[in-house]
Amino acid sequence: MTILSLDAEKAFDRVNWKFLIAALHKFGFGEAFIKWIKILYHNPNASVRTNKQTSNRFFLGRGTRQGCPLSPSLFAIFIEPLAAAIRQNESIIGIKTKHSHHKISLYADDILLFLSNLHSVNETATIINEFSSISDYSINWNKSVLLPLNNNAEQRLTIPVKSGNIKYLGINFSPKLSELVQLNYTPLLKNIQDDLTRWTNLPLSLMGKVATVKMKILPKVNYLFSMIPTQPPLKWFKTLDSSISSFLWNNKPARISLKTLKSAKSCGGLELPNFHKYFLANRLQYILKWLKNNPETNSWLDLEQALCGKINLSDLPFISQTVKKQDCFKSININATLTAWWEFLKISKSSIQPCKMTPIWNNPDILINKKIIHFPAWQAGGIKQLK
Numbered sequence: 001m002t003i004l005s006l007d008a009e010k011a012f013d014r015v016n017w018k019f020l021i022a023a024l025h026k027f028g029f030g031e032a033f034i035k036w037i038k039i040l041y042h043n044p045n046a047s048v049r050t051n052k053q054t055s056n057r058f059f060l061g062r063g064t065r066q067g068c069p070l071s072p073s074l075f076a077i078f079i080e081p082l083a084a085a086i087r088q089n090e091s092i093i094g095i096k097t098k099h100s101h102h103k104i105s106l107y108a109d110d111i112l113l114f115l116s117n118l119h120s121v122n123e124t125a126t127i128i129n130e131f132s133s134i135s136d137y138s139i140n141w142n143k144s145v146l147l148p149l150n151n152n153a154e155q156r157l158t159i160p161v162k163s164g165n166i167k168y169l170g171i172n173f174s175p176k177l178s179e180l181v182q183l184n185y186t187p188l189l190k191n192i193q194d195d196l197t198r199w200t201n202l203p204l205s206l207m208g209k210v211a212t213v214k215m216k217i218l219p220k221v222n223y224l225f226s227m228i229p230t231q232p233p234l235k236w237f238k239t240l241d242s243s244i245s246s247f248l249w250n251n252k253p254a255r256i257s258l259k260t261l262k263s264a265k266s267c268g269g270l271e272l273p274n275f276h277k278y279f280l281a282n283r284l285q286y287i288l289k290w291l292k293n294n295p296e297t298n299s300w301l302d303l304e305q306a307l308c309g310k311i312n313l314s315d316l317p318f319i320s321q322t323v324k325k326q327d328c329f330k331s332i333n334i335n336a337t338l339t340a341w342w343e344f345l346k347i348s349k350s351s352i353q354p355c356k357m358t359p360i361w362n363n364p365d366i367l368i369n370k371k372i373i374h375f376p377a378w379q380a381g382g383i384k385q386l387k
Helices: 017-026 031-040 071-088 118-135 177-199 206-227 234-248 275-292 300-308 313-318 321-325 332-347 376-380
Strands: 002-006 104-107 110-115 145-148 166-168 171-173
Touching: 002 118, 002 166, 017 031, 017 071, 071 104, 071 118, 110 118, 171 177, 177 206, 177 234, 206 234, 206 275, 234 275, 275 300, 275 313, 275 332, 300 313, 300 332, 313 332
Parallel strands: none
Antiparallel strands: 002 110, 002 145, 104 110, 166 171
C-alpha cells in the first residue's frame, strides 16, 4: 500500500476555460448558468501594481478569478473529470471494502491517492498526464511525495517522486502511526510556547489574555484534536497548561488556579479552555457518526465497519471494555474513540451496561457456552437489542 501526495503547479491559475465549459456541459449545468460563467470569463484583463506604479493592462488566458466566491466550486468541477477517471479505471486499485473502493481524496487542489501497488501508481501517472494534456492542469512530480507503507515502494516508478513523510491539510504523516504525536503535537506545542513568550509583555488584562488563548491557541489545538485520533501524552497537556499559566501571570506565581479559571463564569471562573476535555469532545463526535452510520456523507465509516467484522459499528459504544479483545480495537480511531467514551462515562459517573441499546448479537458480553451468539433469522425479524 502506498499513499501519493500530489503537488499541483499553480492549480487555480492553470484552469483551462474551454475545458471548464465542456465539464459544465458534461455535468448537466443549465445553459443559463453556463452563459453567466462565459460572461465572467470573457476576455478578462488585469494589471500589476508595484510601489504605487500600475502597469498597462493585459489579457488573461486561463485561471479562476482570485477572491471570487465561485472559484473554489469551479475548480472542483474542473478537477472532477480527473477524479472520475481514476475511480473508474479498474487497473488502479486502492482500498477495497465490501461496499466501496477508496482511491482518491480531494480538498481543493490538495490530492491524496491511496494505491495498493506500483502498477496503480504508474497507471495513475499516465491518467494524470493525459488529463494535463487537454486541461492545462500540471503536476510537479519533483515536489510530489510518495509515502510507502512497505519497503521498496519507490522502485520501478515511471515518475520522479521522492519518498518520505507527507503533509496533507496541515497534518504530517509517516508510515508509523506511533510518530503522529511527535510529528504534529510536539512542533505545535513549541510554536504555541514561542507565541505565548512573544505576547507576554502585551498590555492585556487577565480576561484579555484568556480571550487570546481562546482565539489564537484553541483553534490550532482543536484542529489537531479533530484530525488526529491519537491522544497526546498527559505531559503534553501539563506543559501546555503550564505555558498558558505563565502567560496569564507574566511568569509570576499564579494568583488563581487553572482549575478555577477553567470553571464556568457562574462558578467564579473565566471559562479558560480545558484542552483535555476538548480532546475528549472531538473524539466523542465520532460516536454520533457511528450511530447515524451514513457512509454516503462519511466514507470512512465503511472502512471502519470493515475493520469491525460482524460487530456493527453503531453497537460499539454499548459494549463493555471486553471489546478490547476484538480485532476492531486495533484500529487507531476506534481505539481512541472508545477510550474517550469510557473516560467520559467515568467523568460523568454514567453507565450504559446494560441498556436498551445493548446489542444482542455479536456482543462479547453475551455468550452461550463461552461463544458469541448470532441468530440471523431473529435479527432479520427485528430482534437486535435489549429494548
